[in-house]
Amino acid sequence: MGPEGYACKDPTTVTSDDFVYTGFRGEKPTTNIFRNHLTLAFANAYPALNGLGIALARLDFAVGGVIPVHSHRTSEVLIVAKGTIIAGFIDTNNTAYYKKLEVGDVMMFPQAMLHFQVNVGKTPALAFVSLNGANPGLQITSSSLFEGNLPGEIAEQISLLSHQEVTRMKKLFGTT
C-alpha cells in the first residue's frame, strides 16, 4: 500500500479482491481466559487499509465474556450486532462512563482512554468496532502487566497491587 491507499502490489495485478476483507465470516471460538474472540482487521491482516487511516475489529463474547480493559492510540466507535453488553471508558479524572447497550446502539471511546465491554446478557454477544488508524496499537492492560516479561516485582511497584495478587495473575497468564 502506498501513501495514497493503493496496494504496494504491482498495480497491474491488483484486483477488487485486494480491497475486500472476508475474515469476519463464520463462527469464532470464545474459549480463551476472557471468553472472547478478537478478530482484528488491522493493516497487517487487511493490507488495503495501509495509508487509509482506518481499521476494524469483530468482538465475539461468550455468555459472561469480556473485552478486558485496554487502550490504543486511536479513537474507536462500537456497534452492537447481537446481545446486550455494558461498554464504558474511564477519563483522565478517573470518572467511568458506562452504559448497557442494545442491538444497534453505538458508543464511542476517546483516543488512548482505557475502555472495556462486558457481555451482561444471557446469550453470546457480537459487536463491531472501527478505529481511526490503520495500526491502532491495541494494548490490554492485564496482559501488559502479567502476560509478558515484566518482572513481578516491578509490576507490584508500578501498580500498588499486592505481591500475592501479582503472583496469582502471573500464574493465571502462565508467566511464573
Add this chain to the structure above:
Amino acid sequence: MGPEGYACKDPTTVTSDDFVYTGFRGEKPTTNIFRNHLTLAFANAYPALNGLGIALARLDFAVGGVIPVHSHRTSEVLIVAKGTIIAGFIDTNNTAYYKKLEVGDVMMFPQAMLHFQVNVGKTPALAFVSLNGANPGLQITSSSLFEGNLPGEIAEQISLLSHQEVTRMKKLFGTT
C-alpha cells in the same frame, strides 16, 4: 465537545448517555428515489464524536435500492449486516473495483474517491460504515449536479451530458 473529545456541555452535567448514540435503532423507510435510507451518525447528530476523528452511518437498502455514487473527504470502511450488495469505488485512473459482498464482508473506500453500493439480492439489505473524520462531508454526485441551484446549462458544460438528459434529471429531482 472540546478538542480532547469531551463534551462542550458543562462537564458536571455530562453523563454516560452523552457518549451513546441510539439513532440506529428500529426500522428505517426506504422509499426515496434511490430506495435507500441513510442514517448519518456524524458529529452534528452525535456530538460526542467532535474531536474524535471518526463517524458512522447506517445504510438501508430496499430490494433494488442503491447508495448512489458519492464521495467525501474521509476514508470509509463498510460491513454488510444483511443481504447481498455490490460495492465498489473508482480510482484516479477511471478503474472501477467492485465486488459482490456477503454478510460479514468488509470493503474499504479510499479518501475522496467516488464509490457506491447496490443491493443485488432479493431481500432488503443493511450495512454499516465508519469514516475517519467526525464531519466527513458527504456529497452525492447526481444530487450535486441536479438537485440544487446549479444551472442546467452549466451542468451540461461541465459533464458533457446532453441537454435532454440534464432536463430529465432536474425534473426527477424537482428542480426544473
Add this chain to the structure above:
Amino acid sequence: MGPEGYACKDPTTVTSDDFVYTGFRGEKPTTNIFRNHLTLAFANAYPALNGLGIALARLDFAVGGVIPVHSHRTSEVLIVAKGTIIAGFIDTNNTAYYKKLEVGDVMMFPQAMLHFQVNVGKTPALAFVSLNGANPGLQITSSSLFEGNLPGEIAEQISLLSHQEVTRMKKLFGTT
C-alpha cells in the same frame, strides 16, 4: 524525496535544477473532448514536491473549453492568468457557488468538493491552481463513470442517468 523535502537522489548529486519545474513553459494544445489541457505538476512529475504537501497545475482553455466537474482530496486555490472564466464548487447541501472571474482573481475550492471551470470569454483562457498535497488524487466525474471499466448498467443504477444517456456517454469516451 525524503520526508523532510529533500530528494531521494544521492544527496551529493542534487542540484538546483532538481527543485525547479519547467513543464509549464510553452503553448499547450486544447483539442481534447473538453477543449482543455491540464498540465499537472504533482509529485510524480515534479519529485521535489514529495513530502512538501503542495502541488500545482496549469489549466489551458480553448474558446468554450471547460475543466469538467471533478474533485480531489486536497483543497485548491485558482488564479486566472488570461481570459474570463466561470469557476465554482458545489457544497454538501447541493448549493453551487460560482462566479465570473477576471485576470488576477482568485477562487478557492474546499477539500473533496466537486468543482469546475468554464471559459466564458471570447479568447483562450489560462489559469494556475495549487493544491495542499503532493498527490492530490484528481478524479474527473464523467471520466470516472464513462471512460473506464465501470459497466454501463452499474453506471445507470448509481447515477439514475438513463440507459440511452449512459450509452451515449460511453460512446463519446470510446468505451462501448
Add this chain to the structure above:
Amino acid sequence: MGPEGYACKDPTTVTSDDFVYTGFRGEKPTTNIFRNHLTLAFANAYPALNGLGIALARLDFAVGGVIPVHSHRTSEVLIVAKGTIIAGFIDTNNTAYYKKLEVGDVMMFPQAMLHFQVNVGKTPALAFVSLNGANPGLQITSSSLFEGNLPGEIAEQISLLSHQEVTRMKKLFGTT
C-alpha cells in the same frame, strides 16, 4: 491562545512573562501514596502552549518513589536530572523494555503505550519529560481502575483481578 501559538489574551497586553513558565521552581513534596510529585506544565497550567503541540512535566521521586504505570495519547521523552531510576514501557506484544538510567540519560515512550519510572537509588530522584501535545491526557492505570467511580464488580471482570484485591485497592484509594 490562538491556533498560531499566540495568547488569546488581548495581543496588546501580551508580555514576555506569558511565554515563560516558572512552576518548576523550588522543592516539591513527595508524600503521596506513590511517594512522587507530578508537576504538569500542560496547556491548562501554561496557556502559551496552546496550539504549539508540546508540553512538559517535572517528576519528583522520594527514595522508593514511583511514577506508576500510565499512558497518554502523546509520545514522551524523559531526561534524568538527579538520581537513578528504572524507566520502561510495554509494547503491544506485552514485551517490557526497561533500563536503569543515570543522570543525563534519555528514554522515549511511544504514543499510548503503558510506561513507568521507579526510583531505584538511595537518594531522591528528579526527571523532566516532554510530550508532543499540549493536552496529553495522562491516565494512571491503578487510579483509573480504583480511585474513581468504576464499580468494583466491573473492575474485577475487566481485569481478572480478585475480588479481595480489588477491595484492597479501592480501600487504599479511599473509594470503598
Add this chain to the structure above:
Amino acid sequence: MGPEGYACKDPTTVTSDDFVYTGFRGEKPTTNIFRNHLTLAFANAYPALNGLGIALARLDFAVGGVIPVHSHRTSEVLIVAKGTIIAGFIDTNNTAYYKKLEVGDVMMFPQAMLHFQVNVGKTPALAFVSLNGANPGLQITSSSLFEGNLPGEIAEQISLLSHQEVTRMKKLFGTT
C-alpha cells in the same frame, strides 16, 4: 470559516463573493526599501481560506527589487508571471540552491527553510506563490532583527554581526 471550510458568517448570508479574492487586481507600488510589494492572500485577508490549509501571495518586484530572505512554517511553490528572477533556498547544511527562472517556471521552497527571490531582469517582475497553510506566519529575517524592538546589543550577540553594522541596519529600518 468553520473547520470544514465554510464561512463563519451566518450560512444563509454566504454568497459566491465570499469565496473569491480580488485583492490581486491592479498595479502595486514597489517603492519600499526592498523595491517590492507583497500582497498576502492569507486567511485574515481572505477569510474563506480558514480551515482549507492553503494561502497565496502576489510578489511584485521593481527593477532590482528583492523579496528578502525569509521563512514561514509552510512549504511554498512559486510561479513566475513576468520578468526574470533568481529564486533560491538554503538547507539545514547551509547549502544554497538557487536558479534563474523564466516566465512560467516553478520553484518549491521546503517548510521553514530560509529562501529569497531577486529580480535580475531589466524589467519589473511578477510572481505568485501558494503555501500549504492558511496562516503561514511569514517572517522576514532582516526585519525581525532590525525593524522591531529587539535591542541592538542582543542582535549583535545572536548574529555575530558588528556593532557598527547593527547600528546601520537599525537606522535603515528607523529603529535607532
Add this chain to the structure above:
Amino acid sequence: MGPEGYACKDPTTVTSDDFVYTGFRGEKPTTNIFRNHLTLAFANAYPALNGLGIALARLDFAVGGVIPVHSHRTSEVLIVAKGTIIAGFIDTNNTAYYKKLEVGDVMMFPQAMLHFQVNVGKTPALAFVSLNGANPGLQITSSSLFEGNLPGEIAEQISLLSHQEVTRMKKLFGTT
C-alpha cells in the same frame, strides 16, 4: 523505525538499549565561534525517535556563550538546568519577547519563529530543549547566510547588509 515507533531493526534483536540515548552524558566543549555546544538527539542520532514526533537537544554555554538566532519547523520548549540565560523569540510582527531565566524556568518558542538564548550569567550554563518532531530541521541564520555556498553578492541583496559586513562575516566563517 517503522511508523509505529518501533525500530526498523529486526524486531527479534531489539533491546531496551535501543530506546535509551546516552549522548547527553559528560562534559561538552564550548570552544566554537559561538562559545556553545549543541548536542542534537534528533532521529538520525537517536533512531528510536523515528515516527514518534519528538526530539531533544542539550545546549551548553560557556560564559558569554550564545545559541545564535535560528529556526526550525517544530515548536520547542526549553528548561534551564544550570546558570542564567536570556531566551527569546521574535514574532511575525517583528516583536521580540525575551526574558532572563533561572534554573528550572521553562520557555516556549513557536513553530518556525526565530529564537535565541544567551548566557548572561557569570558561570557556564546548561539547558535542555525538546521539539515536537523527530527531524526538526535546525537552521542557524548567520550560518545559512555566511557559512555555506551562498554568494556574498546575493547575501547582500537579500539582507540589505553592507558589502563590507558580508565580507567580514564570510571571513569569520571561513568562506571567502
